[in-house]
Amino acid sequence: MNILLDTMGGDNSPDEFIKGAIEGLDGLEKTTTITLIGDENIIKQKIKEFYNKDLEEITDRITIKHASDVITNHDVPTEAIKNKKDASMNIGFDLLKQGEGDSFISAGNTGAILVGGLLKVGRIKGIDRPALCALLPTIDGQGFMLLDCGANTNCKLINFVQFAQMATIYMENVLEMENPAVGLLNIGSEEEKGTELLKEANKALKEQEDINFYGNIEGRYMFDGDVRIVVTEGFSGNIALKTAEGIGLTLSKMLKEELTKKTLSKIGAGILKASGAITTLKKRMDYSEYGGALLLGVEKPIIKCHGSGKAKDVKIVLKQAEDFVNGKVVDAIKERIAKK
């Protein structure tokens, strides 16, 4: 398979994406290739700089596709997708659509990725709305999927059901979870909680035979590992995701401050570091260890890499893209949901 990698649009573009691709090759199947999309001269020059070799001397599994423009976070998504034809992200979508790649990864403007996924790649027939899906940590280390995280601020009943079904297929086919439990994000666990739409969604999800419905779940219990999928409207999903990120970052900062404030603390922290506890803790807390955010419900596998992604994150997302393709998620969605 061939994975299309947008080297632009991230905070650490293109350096960390080039490094991630070259260093990530070993973790992928031998037949998997990568297309780096970005300014050809810059990419070549950077490779020379980082590895003191030309790309051809390093590997024949990576090629470069030139793109002279970039979609930034300041661009208006619809306009950028329509007008910036030479932007790396647009070229990525075009290649994906034309079948020159099996999966597309970008760390750029999330709104533009959603618009491009919808308009250029297209939603799967029968899927009312695609969803942006984040993978978040749980205490047991297996993680869970939260969707929708911002693609749809207003949802209909069918969206909740299809979100649950699509996520179930992903968790089964890609993460090999059996019969993953699905929770409906709500302000209480009782069936009669929340808005009218959520009460109906609770009923509709309970009636589905192809999902394992757990019931309503509060934000507080999402990280316990009792459910592997949490479905919600894009607005509340985005709030939950960003709040989790925010409190995670805040607690990390506080931890760092406290570990370096006094000499005695520094000694304790040094011993903890030597024991490996700090590294393990960081790994467990770090949601980028779980991969990027997926766009489910479109015709091809598309992954949004974290905007602040570094080479190590790019490596994880490349592996995730390979698994996404191998899991035949798009085909399964077409067969099991869209054809109904």
Next chain:
Amino acid sequence: MNILLDTMGGDNSPDEFIKGAIEGLDGLEKTTTITLIGDENIIKQKIKEFYNKDLEEITDRITIKHASDVITNHDVPTEAIKNKKDASMNIGFDLLKQGEGDSFISAGNTGAILVGGLLKVGRIKGIDRPALCALLPTIDGQGFMLLDCGANTNCKLINFVQFAQMATIYMENVLEMENPAVGLLNIGSEEEKGTELLKEANKALKEQEDINFYGNIEGRYMFDGDVRIVVTEGFSGNIALKTAEGIGLTLSKMLKEELTKKTLSKIGAGILKASGAITTLKKRMDYSEYGGALLLGVEKPIIKCHGSGKAKDVKIVLKQAEDFVNGKVVDAIKERIAKK
């Protein structure tokens, strides 16, 4: 002043509430008294057991008001407030209404506190809907107020404006913050983000002269201390609050696990503990250090103590109740908002 304290309905009732009251007296003004509401015999017996003295021998600033029933978390709020006339929470609301107390604290059923506050104590004339307001940690230790956290799942424009105004008064009068910045919780910082209602709310908040509007704020940045008030609808507020609690608890558990997994880690953790870093960190992360959740927009100060509250939390909330009364928040809301 007299503070009414419901000793029932919490996870650690009545023990921790009795202890919190007796041990919290020193932190309050000498003229402040407390009424403990609960089973008189049990309270007397517990005091004897804990302090080997009768209440009269300990202090004359605490009295007991007998209540033979309890509202539990399994009770349906409206029914419990209507029918369980002898429940400690209902007696608390009655005493507050009758002027036999200046403020009421309960750790019981949140829904029942909202219903009781509305039906028994009553909303301030001119305030469309009261809000449940949580105080959450920021990196600088000053905290911020998130409202509404679940009292109103569907809001109108006026609610956003009044939430911002009421919270501003509280932060100024009680926490002595000058001109606290108000953010509108949204999925992006740009004005045109979010639902139609949120776009209108953004415009309406910008036009208010009595608040310091910061603009939209994402969940990710709430904890940075750039804003002191975050307004939102009750549904998303509840999701944000519970998600923050959930991720906080999860990270604490992970930290604890990593600090005790290996011998070397235990040694490092022991040194960190001795340095005071662990205690300080716990304190900074612990939202109960910031007090309980407030009900703003009703005729009297009402505070919801955390359900899992212990004596140390009760002490903090008692002080908070005293500050709430001294800050004349209800009067200021009447004068500055409701009379407009």
